[in-house]
Amino acid sequence: MSEKSSEKSKMSSVEFVQCALHERISPVGSGRSVKDRIRAASRLLGWSFNRTKDAWYADPRISISADEIKEIEEIAGVRYGQSELSKNERIIARAEALLAGEEEDISRSFIAAFRAFLGAMDRAGTSRD
Known part of the structure; x- marks a missing residue:
């Protein structure tokens, strides 16, 4: 380098x-x-x-150092990640409740797709602050 x-x-x-x-x-x-x-x-x-x-x-x-960056990521990101996860779980629970009256197959597919979407956003680091 x-x-x-x-x-x-x-x-x-x-x-x-x-x-x-x-x-x-x-x-x-x-x-x-x-x-x-x-x-x-x-x-x-x-x-x-x-x-x-x-x-x-x-x-x-x-x-x-890489170790210091990892430590900072853990300190700065863990709390943020936990709050994001909690927020996403609340959104999913609400979506499940809203779809409870609809056909089960459609709601399960929607929820699975929604979870995949949230997971992809989380991995890509594109969440909004």
Whole structure:
């Protein structure tokens, strides 16, 4: 891998971490100031304050390891994924209740297709925030 493409991949991972920190790990409202939000994120991640601050501001001099990215994805995404799953299950339950009076074969096909659609959206990462 060339040095230039390596730098781009590092930059994109740093930008990913920055976005996760701002939007998922320590969003607006989780602290009175940016410093409070960075401190809360550093505690949650188990990182030093300075490392978290560098990631917060997407300092191009830092690199983020694959393990760190995985940890951030788990911390930022698990809660979000669980709430999405719960929401989808409620939608499916409501659809099942609405279709209870209709022909069983049609409703089962519809529900199976709907579940497949939601699963495809989840895998593609196209859910709306």
